[in-house]
Amino acid sequence: MRKVLVIVYYWPPAGGPGVQRWLKFVKYLRDFNIEPVVYVPENPHYPLVDENLLSEVPNDVRVLKHPIKEPYAWASLLSKKKTKTISSGIIPEKKPSSLEKILLWIRGNLFIPDARKYWVKPSVKFLLGIIEKEGIETIITTGPPHSLHLIGLELKKKMNIQWISDFRDPWTSIGYHNKLRLTKKSQKKHKDLEKKVLTNSDKIVVTSRTTQMEFEALTNRPVKVITNGFDEVLSPLQLDSKFTISHLGSLLTGRNPITLWKVLQELVNERPEFAKQLSIQLAGVVGEEVWESIGQHGLQSYTNQLGYLPHEQVVEVQQKSQILLLLEIASEETKGIIPGKLFEYLNAKRPILALGPTEWEAGRIVQETKAGISLSTTDAPALKNVLLDWFEQFKKGGFSANSIGIEKFHRRELTKELVNFIVWESS
Structure with a gap:
């Protein structure tokens, strides 16, 4: 050899x-x-x-x-x-x-x-x-x-x-x-x-x-x-009973999705059923400013900080979550950043909500594989529409990702x- x-x-x-x-x-x-x-x-x-x-x-x-x-x-x-x-x-x-x-x-x-x-x-x-x-x-x-x-x-x-x-x-x-x-x-x-x-x-x-x-x-x-x-061959797991939106990995302050918090705050205030089902999960290090922003939008009671998890537990959380959150700073310098977690998200086969810069390479992969939706970090109307559509699918029990062509990322x-x-x- x-x-x-x-x-x-x-x-x-x-x-x-x-x-x-x-x-x-x-x-x-x-x-x-x-x-x-x-x-x-x-x-x-x-x-x-x-x-x-x-x-x-x-x-x-x-x-x-x-x-x-x-x-x-x-x-x-x-x-x-x-x-x-x-x-x-x-x-x-x-x-x-x-x-x-x-x-x-x-x-x-x-x-x-x-x-x-x-x-x-x-x-x-x-x-x-x-x-x-x-x-x-x-x-x-x-x-x-x-x-x-x-x-x-x-x-x-x-x-x-x-x-x-x-x-x-x-x-x-x-x-x-x-x-x-x-x-x-x-x-x-x-x-x-x-x-x-x-x-x-x-x-x-x-x-x-x-x-x-x-x-x-x-x-x-x-x-x-x-x-x-991604590497693991995963067996299907039972999904969370709540409408869980999960972010896995360090949530750096610059990636703080303020527009998402704002939209979630509106949906919680406007729709009691949404408020009853919402659960936000953050696994990994969370910046202080991010946590403060969650509080400012009245979402701390809906948020569970899981802390750092061993990799095998991360994989389990990904598989059970209703939505997997992929975030990046909206700037010219970050459009080529493809977080490693994206590929494990693909393997989990749960819908991905990607919020990042225009022409983000990671967002393009999400779109091309039909694994979820990629939006600008500031597009509040589109984000609200996506969350409402996914919530309706969740209520009917048919909420899933139908991704294609992900085998090349093994x-x-x-x-x-x-x-x-x-x-x-x-x-």
Whole structure:
């Protein structure tokens, strides 16, 4: 078998969406004659932990570990709560406190490209001998954190290997990047590092067509779109008896669906039957401003905060919910963001309500697969009509999604695409 070294930061017992992509690729690579060797940090700082995911790591896959030094322990001396919040990606929309300004400035300007930068040099030193000894011809780095791409960059300089960089999210064009209080010098450094990675990678993998076009303007290296996907074969479960609208995953403040809260408030006030049946479920970290907004619209008594759930429970909630809520910030920068949860939503086969920017790629997938409805975040009349129509179907007991063509998003099919890209020889 051809050996491939996969360099990842998020790996079980890490929780959250970042771990799923490469955990599943590794699961299926051997089906296509690729032997994965996985390299991960020995003592990482994971904002979310899901011990259950350890059981999904194939028993016969080699996982190499090396210590990592991260600054979050030092920063938490100032504020453990705010450090964990910012490290999880939740940046306040309201005017940040003085401490938050300091933490954001430090994160953006002292830790470039991110707080895992101190793992680069020791990792390169550790991996050089292993790559040569094992006869590894291909390495794959996946980010964020994008500092892992710098490991690939250094290894590429020193060895005759194929390097593939996988971008689960964009680098400098992602929405929160502009909130890191970057100096002009820091902005330039991020851009320069991004350009170095893109021009020195042999091949590049991205998760959306938007990111593909963005990167193709910066490099002549081949850029391939391989989305995230779903894996489990699910048995049908009994649906919730109430009209549940569920959001799974961190609900960042910028994604706060104020128009949805406003429309739900109107429906609760106008229709007693709707008020009796409504149930809002939020699983994962919820920003303070989001919770405040729910309260301002009189919806807290209808809302159940489930907190962080293990992945297997997330899948169960998705299957039982009447509506699955998919949200994104309405901006030009986010139209190429395709949340990993979308594909698990597709697998759950429950109607998806997608609220995001115009020409949102995730919304287009929802529409093309007939898995639900995609609307602008501010289109209150259309949103109200959709909810009323779905509620009427719910009352009649025939509310379901009749999606089509979702098989191509199964993790095994996506792994096949990845392998074809690994072995493909560019002219």
